[in-house]
Amino acid sequence: MPDADRAAAWPALIQGGMGVGVSGWRLARAVAATGQLGVVSGTALDVTLARRLQRGDPGGHLRRALARFPVPEVAERVLGRYFVPGGTGEGVPYRPVPRLGLRAHRARDELAVVANFAEVFLAKEGHDGPVGVNYLEKIQLATPAAAYGALLAGVDYVLVGAGIPAELPRLLDDLAGHRPARISVAVSGGEGHTAGLDPVALLGRRLTPLPRPRLLAIVSSHVLAAYLARSPATRPDGFVVETPVAGGHSAPPRGRPVLDAAGEPVYGPRDEPDLGKLAALGLPFWLAGGYGTPGGLERARAAGAQGVQVGSAFALCRESGLDPRLRRGLRERAAAGGLRVRNDPRASPTGFPFKVAEVPGTLSEDAVYRERPRLCDLGYLRTPYQRADGSVGYRCPAEPVDVLVRKGRPAEEAEERRCLCNGLLAAVGLGQHRADGYAEPPLLTLGQDAAFLDGLPDDHCAADVVARILLGARV
Known part of the structure; x- marks a missing residue:
C-alpha cells in the first residue's frame, strides 16, 4: 500500500482497551462500526469467557463465536469444561481456570486462544471497521496464546503497553505464519526463561497464513519510543503516548520518587514526552490521557499526532462492560464534580501507580480493603522468581503476607x-x-x-463519544 494510502487508513480515534472486560466486544464493535478503531481488552479473557459460559452465555453470543473457531474440537473442549446450560445458581462459586505459568499446559492454552478468538470475532461482526486488542507486556506468560487467538479472528491491530514490547514484532510475524513463537519472561534471580506457543501442535493442523496485524506500542516517553524504533526487529507500526492522567496503570515518575500532600506521585518536566522527537521518528502516534474532547484532537494534531486515544468517556458509555449500577454511579459522581480518582502508588501489586476511583463499597475504601481476606487465586500479576534450588516459583504482593515473606520478600x-x-x-x-x-x-x-463528560448526553453511547471528539475535525 502506498504511504499516502496507509496514512489515510490510520484512525483519528482509538478507543482505549480498558480494565478486565470494560472494553469488551460490544464496545469495540460499536466504535469500529463508526470507522474508528475499536479495541477489546485482552487482559484475563480466559477467565471472563469461562465465567460467562458458567452463567449460561445469555444471548448465545459466545457459543455463536465458538462455532466459528477454525478447529471445532478445541472449542468444544472449552465448552465442555465451562458451559452450564441455564447458568449456575446465584452465589455459586465459579470454576477456576488454569493459572499462568512457565510449564506447558494444553487446557490453559486452548482456553486462552479460544477466548481471544471469541472476543475479537464478536467485535468484528457486522461491520467493516478496524478492531484491535490491548495486552499488558508485563503479563508475558499470557501473550503468545492470547495473541494467537486474536490473530485467528482477524484482529487488525495489537496494542501493547505496561512494559517494553521489543519482542512483539517477531512474535506476531511467527504467529501469523503459524510458526512456533516465544518471548522472554522476566524471572527474578534467573535468566533465559521464555513462554511460547506452537500453533500446529496446539490445533493439530497447519492453517493458511494469517494477515499480520499492525502493532502499536503504548509508551510514556520519547526515549522508549526511540529505543523501539531503532531496529526493524523491535520497531512497531506506531505509538500511543499516554500521559500520567490516563486511567489504569501509569509509568512512575523518572528519578527519585516524590509524593505530594495527598500521597500521589509528583510528575515533572522529565516525565513529559518530547513530541517533536516522537514526530521525527517517522511513525504515526496518538496521544492519550486528557485528550477526550474536540479540542483535544485538535491539540494532538497540532503537535504532529495522527490522533488520540480515549478511554474514560467510553468506559462510562452504554456499551461499556462495567456493571451498569457502578457505571451509572461513576457517571453521576463525575457529572456532579464529586468523583475523585487517586493515582495510588501502592494499590497495584505491580508497583506501578494505578488510578483508583474513590467510590463507596469498593476496594478504594480502607474498610472494604481491610475486610477482604488476602488471597491470590487468579494470579495474572504474579511475578516468577527463582528459588534457591533453581526451580521457579510465583509471588504477588497482594497474597497473604506470611506467604509473601516465605517467598523471600519483606512484609512491607x-x-x-x-x-x-x-x-x-x-x-x-x-x-x-x-x-x-x-x-x-x-x-x-x-x-x-473528567472534562470528557462535558457535552455528552445522559446515558451516552459510544457513537456519541466518537461524534463529539471528531466534531469540527477533519477525519
Whole structure:
C-alpha cells in the first residue's frame, strides 16, 4: 500500500482497551462500526469467557463465536469444561481456570486462544471497521496464546503497553505464519526463561497464513519510543503516548520518587514526552490521557499526532462492560464534580501507580480493603522468581503476607496492595463468590480528567463519544 494510502487508513480515534472486560466486544464493535478503531481488552479473557459460559452465555453470543473457531474440537473442549446450560445458581462459586505459568499446559492454552478468538470475532461482526486488542507486556506468560487467538479472528491491530514490547514484532510475524513463537519472561534471580506457543501442535493442523496485524506500542516517553524504533526487529507500526492522567496503570515518575500532600506521585518536566522527537521518528502516534474532547484532537494534531486515544468517556458509555449500577454511579459522581480518582502508588501489586476511583463499597475504601481476606487465586500479576534450588516459583504482593515473606520478600511490600485481578472482574459483574458466602468487592479505575463528560448526553453511547471528539475535525 502506498504511504499516502496507509496514512489515510490510520484512525483519528482509538478507543482505549480498558480494565478486565470494560472494553469488551460490544464496545469495540460499536466504535469500529463508526470507522474508528475499536479495541477489546485482552487482559484475563480466559477467565471472563469461562465465567460467562458458567452463567449460561445469555444471548448465545459466545457459543455463536465458538462455532466459528477454525478447529471445532478445541472449542468444544472449552465448552465442555465451562458451559452450564441455564447458568449456575446465584452465589455459586465459579470454576477456576488454569493459572499462568512457565510449564506447558494444553487446557490453559486452548482456553486462552479460544477466548481471544471469541472476543475479537464478536467485535468484528457486522461491520467493516478496524478492531484491535490491548495486552499488558508485563503479563508475558499470557501473550503468545492470547495473541494467537486474536490473530485467528482477524484482529487488525495489537496494542501493547505496561512494559517494553521489543519482542512483539517477531512474535506476531511467527504467529501469523503459524510458526512456533516465544518471548522472554522476566524471572527474578534467573535468566533465559521464555513462554511460547506452537500453533500446529496446539490445533493439530497447519492453517493458511494469517494477515499480520499492525502493532502499536503504548509508551510514556520519547526515549522508549526511540529505543523501539531503532531496529526493524523491535520497531512497531506506531505509538500511543499516554500521559500520567490516563486511567489504569501509569509509568512512575523518572528519578527519585516524590509524593505530594495527598500521597500521589509528583510528575515533572522529565516525565513529559518530547513530541517533536516522537514526530521525527517517522511513525504515526496518538496521544492519550486528557485528550477526550474536540479540542483535544485538535491539540494532538497540532503537535504532529495522527490522533488520540480515549478511554474514560467510553468506559462510562452504554456499551461499556462495567456493571451498569457502578457505571451509572461513576457517571453521576463525575457529572456532579464529586468523583475523585487517586493515582495510588501502592494499590497495584505491580508497583506501578494505578488510578483508583474513590467510590463507596469498593476496594478504594480502607474498610472494604481491610475486610477482604488476602488471597491470590487468579494470579495474572504474579511475578516468577527463582528459588534457591533453581526451580521457579510465583509471588504477588497482594497474597497473604506470611506467604509473601516465605517467598523471600519483606512484609512491607504487601502494605496497601489491592487484588486487581478479583477487583476488576467484580467491576464487570464477574466477581467470585466464595464458598463461605464472601463476595469479591469491585475496584474501579478511570482517568483523572473528567472534562470528557462535558457535552455528552445522559446515558451516552459510544457513537456519541466518537461524534463529539471528531466534531469540527477533519477525519
